[in-house]
Amino acid sequence: MLEEKARALNSYLRKRLVVIAIFLATVLILFAAVRYFAPWLMPGFRPSSKATTVDQGLQEFLESHWQKPIPFQGQAPAKFSALEASLGPEACGTCHKQQYADWKESLHSRAMGPGPWGQIVDMFSNRPDEAVQCMTCHAPLSEQLPVLAKVAANSDTTYEANPHLDKELQLKGITCAACHVRQHQRFGPPKADGPNATKYPPEMPNHGGAKRTPYFERAEFCKDCHQFDPENSLLVNGKPLQDTYREWQNSMWAKDGAACQDCHMSNRRHLWKGIHDKEWVKDGVQFKAQLQEPKPGAGKTVTVTAEVVNSAVGHKFPTYTTPKVFVRAALLDGRGKPMPRTQQEHVIGWDARFEDGEWKEFFDTRIAPGKTFMEKFQWKLAQNAAKVRVWIEVHPDHFYHVHFYPAHLKRADLSAEGRKLVERALDESGKTPYILYDEVLPLNTSDRRQK
Numbered sequence: 001m002l003e004e005k006a007r008a009l010n011s012y013l014r015k016r017l018v019v020i021a022i023f024l025a026t027v028l029i030l031f032a033a034v035r036y037f038a039p040w041l042m043p044g045f046r047p048s049s050k051a052t053t054v055d056q057g058l059q060e061f062l063e064s065h066w067q068k069p070i071p072f073q074g075q076a077p078a079k080f081s082a083l084e085a086s087l088g089p090e091a092c093g094t095c096h097k098q099q100y101a102d103w104k105e106s107l108h109s110r111a112m113g114p115g116p117w118g119q120i121v122d123m124f125s126n127r128p129d130e131a132v133q134c135m136t137c138h139a140p141l142s143e144q145l146p147v148l149a150k151v152a153a154n155s156d157t158t159y160e161a162n163p164h165l166d167k168e169l170q171l172k173g174i175t176c177a178a179c180h181v182r183q184h185q186r187f188g189p190p191k192a193d194g195p196n197a198t199k200y201p202p203e204m205p206n207h208g209g210a211k212r213t214p215y216f217e218r219a220e221f222c223k224d225c226h227q228f229d230p231e232n233s234l235l236v237n238g239k240p241l242q243d244t245y246r247e248w249q250n251s252m253w254a255k256d257g258a259a260c261q262d263c264h265m266s267n268r269r270h271l272w273k274g275i276h277d278k279e280w281v282k283d284g285v286q287f288k289a290q291l292q293e294p295k296p297g298a299g300k301t302v303t304v305t306a307e308v309v310n311s312a313v314g315h316k317f318p319t320y321t322t323p324k325v326f327v328r329a330a331l332l333d334g335r336g337k338p339m340p341r342t343q344q345e346h347v348i349g350w351d352a353r354f355e356d357g358e359w360k361e362f363f364d365t366r367i368a369p370g371k372t373f374m375e376k377f378q379w380k381l382a383q384n385a386a387k388v389r390v391w392i393e394v395h396p397d398h399f400y401h402v403h404f405y406p407a408h409l410k411r412a413d414l415s416a417e418g419r420k421l422v423e424r425a426l427d428e429s430g431k432t433p434y435i436l437y438d439e440v441l442p443l444n445t446s447d448r449r450q451k
């Protein structure tokens, strides 16, 4: 009897469920259809919404602006003076002094330094396709390429000397023209207003003015070189080796509308400071070291917590696999000298390397925007310990200096030129480390007065 009732109830409920499911499905389908065919019926839809129309234009702009390589500029208009016709950064600099002075200091102007060029120069003999690939980011103008790809009817690719190679430009890295000039037409952001707006003397030649577009202020403008395509590139533990744009996209900065330029080019400066600049990194990363117990007695354990906060870096800290950030601590004696064998360390970074024929991830302790890295240091307290030193060392080129260049220099197929350049890169990459934060915490041990 009971059983029968239960069965009846069950089948009633099942029928109800089916009806509800059909109803829900219909609503969903209708909703999707409205969204697809008639977006103006959606709640919150604003006619000529900036988001949708601008994005379409943005895609078109990016596709034409960032071709790989950037097509030849061709003949300059006859009315241009030699200065206006030149693609050389120095020429731009005669009229745009501030941008030139900034750029010259930036890493974009050194993107064909001994590290990249030392490798690329040797690739032209046996792997020209890879060499050309590297140059799409490091020296992206066609005028900078020593060779050009020639695709045959059977789609075989051969490489031949570039008749329009500009030797002067070749090693100048990411030039002004790479970002600003197409077919000798200048492109730039909308005119700035206010007291900081650039003013030019009225009689100054102006290369026919400039096409101004808001896309220069978008993060997507930087994306082609600072983000590998997650669909079509090597993934290490699911992540492309360069993922900066996507890290930014998932952060509060993207949601608040702060593009790369708002941090890296504020006031339209062209410095692009990054991990190599101590003061710049200090503005983005906070540090706190704390003794857990203020008065540990001799023989007790002393514990220090170190906290590193990514407070204003628009992506992971650090974003690439190449830097390493060492959080270190050691006990000091009464005279401030480090005590032997007390140094400990934790590492912030992404350790991903090609080893034994495959890419491996050893660890990924990078700090996402807004997040905190917290680790402990612990020692058994010795009689003569008086202080704890906690400090952060940043090694911006760690991977290159410790792993990549030494391995590269062991290769047998290097030219004399390539070897000399990479030896220089090895040397230079060893000079970039700096101390970001340095703190000394006194141990108020019960049996000793603190100095």
Ligand code: HEC
Residues within 6 Å of the ligand: 083, 084, 086, 087, 088, 089, 091, 092, 093, 094, 095, 096, 176, 177, 180, 181, 186, 187, 188, 189, 198, 200, 204, 205, 206, 207, 209, 210
């Ligand atoms: C002979 C002087 C001169 C040279 C050389 C020159 N420019 Fe200009 N440039 C000007 C002037 C003047 C303007 C302002 C044009 C206007 O008001 O529309 C300008 C405008 C621009 C703008 C628009 C943004 C702004 O500040 O108004 C960009 C971008 C630009 N130039 C880039 C370049 C680049 C890149 C080069 C080198 C490849 C270059 N210019 C070489 C004089 C020069």
Ligand code: HEC
Residues within 6 Å of the ligand: 107, 108, 110, 111, 112, 113, 116, 136, 137, 138, 140, 174, 178, 221, 222, 223, 224, 225, 226, 260, 261, 264, 265, 272, 273, 274, 275, 276, 277, 396
């Ligand atoms: C044509 C490719 C290209 C474009 C476009 C580009 N970059 Fe770069 N960027 C590079 C390369 C290559 C380097 C490394 C240069 C070197 O050290 O050899 C670099 C270096 C940097 C660095 C310094 C990194 C460090 O280690 O300190 C910053 C910051 C940076 N870029 C930001 C930007 C921003 C912001 C934009 C967009 C406005 C942008 N870049 C557009 C290729 C590009």
Ligand code: HEC
Residues within 6 Å of the ligand: 110, 111, 112, 113, 114, 115, 116, 119, 120, 130, 131, 133, 134, 135, 136, 137, 138, 224, 225, 226, 227, 228, 320, 321, 322, 400, 425
């Ligand atoms: C998608 C753009 C892109 C491509 C392609 C690319 N790079 Fe880079 N490269 C960068 C960026 C961005 C940096 C700066 C970040 C860093 O240090 O990892 C960089 C940094 C470097 C550095 C260290 C900085 C320096 O000046 O010493 C070397 C060396 C280098 N690249 C070599 C190469 C070589 C060789 C290739 C081709 C096999 C290549 N790159 C291809 C974007 C690119």
Ligand code: HEC
Residues within 6 Å of the ligand: 089, 092, 093, 096, 099, 100, 101, 103, 104, 108, 174, 175, 176, 177, 178, 179, 180, 188, 189, 190, 191, 192, 196, 197, 198, 216, 217, 221, 261, 262, 265, 268, 270
């Ligand atoms: C990696 C790309 C890149 C390179 C290289 C580059 N610029 Fe720019 N430039 C930009 C972007 C992006 C803006 C707009 C920034 C913004 O709106 O925040 C800009 C803005 C400008 C402006 C407008 C400044 C203003 O006050 O309105 C001028 C002029 C200019 N650049 C000239 C140059 C010159 C000259 C060089 C070389 C010495 C150069 N740029 C190199 C990307 C670049």
Ligand code: HEC
Residues within 6 Å of the ligand: 219, 222, 223, 226, 244, 245, 248, 253, 258, 259, 260, 261, 262, 263, 264, 273, 274, 275, 280, 281, 283, 284, 285, 312, 313, 314, 315, 316, 317, 318, 319, 320, 321, 323
């Ligand atoms: C909220 C400010 C902010 C925004 C937005 C931002 N960055 Fe950064 N970026 C920093 C700071 C601070 C550093 C130095 C710390 C570091 O290296 O992670 C840095 C470092 C870098 C570096 C140095 C490489 C490295 O290993 O750390 C590159 C390259 C870079 N940013 C590119 C970009 C690009 C591309 C975007 C946009 C997609 C962007 N940044 C957005 C603040 C910002």
